Amino acid sequence: MQSFITIENLSYHIGQQKIFNQLTMHLKQGKTYAIIGPSGVGKTTLLHLLAGFIRPQAGEVCVAGELLNKTREKTSFLFQDLGLFPWQTTYEAVQMPLTINGNFTRLEMAKKTEVMLKALDIVQCKDYYPHQLSGGQKQRVALARTLILQPDLLLMDEPTSALDAMTKETIQHVFLELQQRYRMTSVFVTHDIEEAVYLGDIIIVLHSMGRYQLIHNKEPDVILSRETQAFYNQCFHVREQLRIGAKTQ
Numbered sequence: 001m002q003s004f005i006t007i008e009n010l011s012y013h014i015g016q017q018k019i020f021n022q023l024t025m026h027l028k029q030g031k032t033y034a035i036i037g038p039s040g041v042g043k044t045t046l047l048h049l050l051a052g053f054i055r056p057q058a059g060e061v062c063v064a065g066e067l068l069n070k071t072r073e074k075t076s077f078l079f080q081d082l083g084l085f086p087w088q089t090t091y092e093a094v095q096m097p098l099t100i101n102g103n104f105t106r107l108e109m110a111k112k113t114e115v116m117l118k119a120l121d122i123v124q125c126k127d128y129y130p131h132q133l134s135g136g137q138k139q140r141v142a143l144a145r146t147l148i149l150q151p152d153l154l155l156m157d158e159p160t161s162a163l164d165a166m167t168k169e170t171i172q173h174v175f176l177e178l179q180q181r182y183r184m185t186s187v188f189v190t191h192d193i194e195e196a197v198y199l200g201d202i203i204i205v206l207h208s209m210g211r212y213q214l215i216h217n218k219e220p221d222v223i224l225s226r227e228t229q230a231f232y233n234q235c236f237h238v239r240e241q242l243r244i245g246a247k248t249q
């Protein structure tokens with residue numbers, strides 16, 4: 001399978017602090033990548049480089065065969081704080097990317113918005129403002145808004161970190177369903193090893209200076225049941241790799 005994202009010899013520093021030094025990484029189309037690693041190692045920075053929010057000082061990032069030198073329309077980013085505006089209803093928030101895009105008729109916008117509201121199961125709160133929504137509902141609204149332009153690349157920074165355990169599991173399940181439906185390439189940052197194993201096809205264990213390992217999850221149906229021994233074994237394996245990486249820093 002051809003790489004959808006190619007990072008070649010990328011170096012990035014902030015002032016004197018080197019975050020990445022000649023990082024090379026290839027990510028495949030349609031897969032979900034979970035980035036996990038110690039605090040401050042550069043997980044969010046990597047996500048921002050993939051989004052085109054920041055540019056490396058050396059090396060390059062190519063997405064879908066094109067050199068990335070600015071943000072792309074087909075890349076969507078789900079921010080940690082979700083970025084919902086207090087003055088927008090759910091309906092307005094979900095529709096906003098279509099309005100900004102400007103290439104859709106009123107009827108097309110209405111249809112697409114309805115489809116996303118249904119897909120995320122938030123039709124019943126379409127007239128609510130953010131302060132009237134639960135944490136899980138807010139996450140669904142933000143996801144619907146992120147996906148309405150059908151991105152080929154979805155980037156998410158700690159998408160479930162603010163949620164309670166039950167809501168987190170529900171949102172993780174919603175994400176898996178959306179991934180099945182839209183087949184986009186997804187890259188997300190998490191601190192939660194179980195989440196990385198549950199959602200990721202491939203886990204990027206990031207160590208300092210951009211050293212990393214790729215851990216391929218086994219067959220999805222083996223991993224998908226969290227109660228299986230295979231799932232626990234995989235979590236244990238990821239935890240070990242994090243420990244080994246920390247020791248060799």
Ligand SMILES: Nc1ncnc2c1ncn2[C@@H]1O[C@H](COP(=O)(O)OP(=O)(O)OP(=O)(O)O)[C@@H](O)[C@H]1O
Pocket residue numbers: 014019037038039040041042043044045046
């Ligand atoms: N705007 C900035 N100015 C100065 N240093 C920064 C800035 N943004 C990030 N850094 C530094 O870059 C390094 C990587 O930051 P980044 O947020 O990517 O780490 P992270 O792995 O996502 O951390 P965490 O898990 O704590 O969120 C950190 O040491 C951080 O202090």
